[in-house]
Amino acid sequence: MEQKRILIVEDSPTMRQLLVFALRRLKNVEIVEAQDGMDGLRKVSSDHFDLALIDINMPVMDGLKLISLIRGEESLKEIPIVVITTEGAKEDRDRALVLGANEYLTKPIQANRVLAVARGLLELE
Amino acid sequence: MSDERRHNLFARGEEFLTLFRRGAEFTKDLLRENERLRHELVQREQEQQAAARNPEDWSKLRMELKQRLRTLEEECASYRERLLQVEEENRQFVERYLEIEEENNNLANLYVASYQLHSTLDLDEVLKIIIEIVINLIGAEIFAVYLFDGNSQDLAVAAAEGLPPSAFPKCSLGAGPLGKAVASTETTCWDTARSDDLRQPIVCIPLAIQKRPIGAIAIYSLLQQKNGFTALDHELFTLLGGHAATSIFAARLYSQSERKLNTIQGFIDLLTK
Numbered sequence: 359m360e361q362k363r364i365l366i367v368e369d370s371p372t373m374r375q376l377l378v379f380a381l382r383r384l385k386n387v388e389i390v391e392a393q394d395g396m397d398g399l400r401k402v403s404s405d406h407f408d409l410a411l412i413d414i415n416m417p418v419m420d421g422l423k424l425i426s427l428i429r430g431e432e433s434l435k436e437i438p439i440v441v442i443t444t445e446g447a448k449e450d451r452d453r454a455l456v457l458g459a460n461e462y463l464t465k466p467i468q469a470n471r472v473l474a475v476a477r478g479l480l481e482l483e
Numbered sequence: 484m485s486d487e488r489r490h491n492l493f494a495r496g497e498e499f500l501t502l503f504r505r506g507a508e509f510t511k512d513l514l515r516e517n518e519r520l521r522h523e524l525v526q527r528e529q530e531q532q533a534a535a536r537n538p539e540d541w542s543k544l545r546m547e548l549k550q551r552l553r554t555l556e557e558e559c560a561s562y563r564e565r566l567l568q569v570e571e572e573n574r575q576f577v578e579r580y581l582e583i584e585e586e587n588n589n590l591a592n593l594y595v596a597s598y599q600l601h602s603t604l605d606l607d608e609v610l611k612i613i614i615e616i617v618i619n620l621i622g623a624e625i626f627a628v629y630l631f632d633g634n635s636q637d638l639a640v641a642a643a644e645g646l647p648p649s650a651f652p653k654c655s656l657g658a659g660p661l662g663k664a665v666a667s668t669e670t671t672c673w674d675t676a677r678s679d680d681l682r683q684p685i686v687c688i689p690l691a692i693q694k695r696p697i698g699a700i701a702i703y704s705l706l707q708q709k710n711g712f713t714a715l716d717h718e719l720f721t722l723l724g725g726h727a728a729t730s731i732f733a734a735r736l737y738s739q740s741e742r743k744l745n746t747i748q749g750f751i752d753l754l755t756k
Contacts, residue, residue: 372599372615379591444618446708464708466622469588 362387362480363406367398367424368413368442373465377411377442380469381476395419399427407437409479411472414443414454422457429458438479442467589715592620593722600726606734610642613700613727618644621716622709623702627651629665630690630698630731638665638699645704651681656696665689665699670720672712677704686712688720690728697728 364387368374374391381389390405392398396418402410410428414421421441428434441459443450451462461475476482599612610628617623625645629638636656640648657666664671664687671687678685684701691697700723705711 370615370619372595372612373619375595375599376592376619379595380588444622444624444706446706465619465706466709467619469591470584 360386362408362482364389364476364480365392365398365402365407365410366390367392367395367410367416367421369394369416370413373413373442373467376467376469377472380467380472383473384476384480384482387480395421395424398424402428402434402437403431409438409440409476411440411442411476412459414441414445414450422454425454425457425459440472440475440479442472589718592715593718596620596719596722597726600730603730604734604737606731606738609727609730609734612730613723614642614644616719616723617700617702621702621712621719622706623704624706625703626684627701627703628698629654629661629701631656631696638662641698646681651701654682660684661687661699661701665696668694668696668724670717670724676711679703686720688724690724690731692728692732697732700727 362384364381366374366377366381366389368377368391371393374393378389378391381387390401390407392401394416398410398412399419401407412421412424421443425439425441428437428439435458438460439458440461440463441454442463442465443454444465445451446464454462460479463471463475596616599616600609603609603612613628617626623644627640627643627646627648629651630641631637632639632653638654638656638661640651640653642648643651654662656662660671660673660683668689668691670689673683673685675685681703684703685705686700686702688700688702689696690699
């Protein structure tokens with residue numbers, strides 16, 4: 359089975375560690391971490407990823423800006439994106455989805471929900 | 484009559500005779516088949532009459548069939564029962580699996596919180612980690628971390644989220660709902676989803692070392708999508724009450740000892756010059 363690569367773009371080390379713990383339960387995946395939007399953009403531009411989990415509120419470059427840059431790039435526009443954020447309002451969700459996010463998860467996250475969404479977007483069993 | 488006409492008549496006559504012979508053969512076949520079927524019919528009727536004349540054989544056959552039917556019905560009932568048992572066991576396994584998975588998720592959350600709290604000896608970073616835990620794992624929107632102001636009994640805000648630190652009032656140990664909760668060193672939850680009065684939090688988590696309070700985390704409101712506290716949240720309150728206190732204490736101690744070390748090093752450098 360081909361290895362899948364997941365990028366986590368999140369400025370909180372606590373959240374990054376939690377997401378890694380959850381996603382490690384998937385078989386045959388490699389997880390790469392980025393600590394802000396700019397770091398995330400560098401990594402997604404230089405390597406292939408099968409899924410990106412992106413926080414909205416980050417320093418240097420926020421998640422919405424990062425998503426619009428990814429979707430604006432021909433070679434990157436097909437990457438599935440999951441937004442993970444504290445913003446629970448419907449308008450925030452709609453804004454992220456309009457920009458091109460595939461799924462929207464709110465904090466505090468449930469590991470099972472993250473896994474289910476990742477499995478669906480990576481098309482894993 | 485001419486020769487040609489005679490020849491034609493002959494030919495037609497031959498044709499007619501051939502057809503007639505074929506018809507005759509076909510009729511003979513039909514008669515033979517008819518005879519055979521009649522014979523078979525007579526045989527069946529004789530067998531039926533013989534069976535009707537001997538009821539014991541018929542009765543024996545009926546008994547055997549009934550017994551066989553009963554046995555099959557019993558087997559079927561036993562398989563159905565076994566299937567129900569297996570389905571019930573399966574359902575219990577699934578339930579247990581889900582319980583274990585949830586427990587595993589909770590333990591992961593607690594591990595990460597504890598790991599992060601003890602990953603640094605810098606006080607500012609410890610406070611930042613506490614903020615991250617309360618936002619990302621508990622789901623609080625407005626909250627503050629209070630620490631005792633020097634040697635006084637007053638609690639002052641060391642870090643806050645949702646509002647500027649200056650918005651939160653100071654309070655004294657044992658005074659008001661917050662001060663009393665801190666003095667008790669027990670996590671206190673008030674039965675309300677949100678508090679606009681910053682003297683009255685919805686949760687107070689005293690930070691205590693060996694039953695001695697050094698500060699508190701006071702939560703005033705939760706994120707919009709958060710509906711109340713779960714069992715995991717209460718576990719996190721307990722963890723924060725102990726581990727966050729230890730981390731803050733260790734960070735302060737480290738900072739003091741670093742300063743003292745630098746001072747002593749400075750003296751030594753002066754003396755050895």
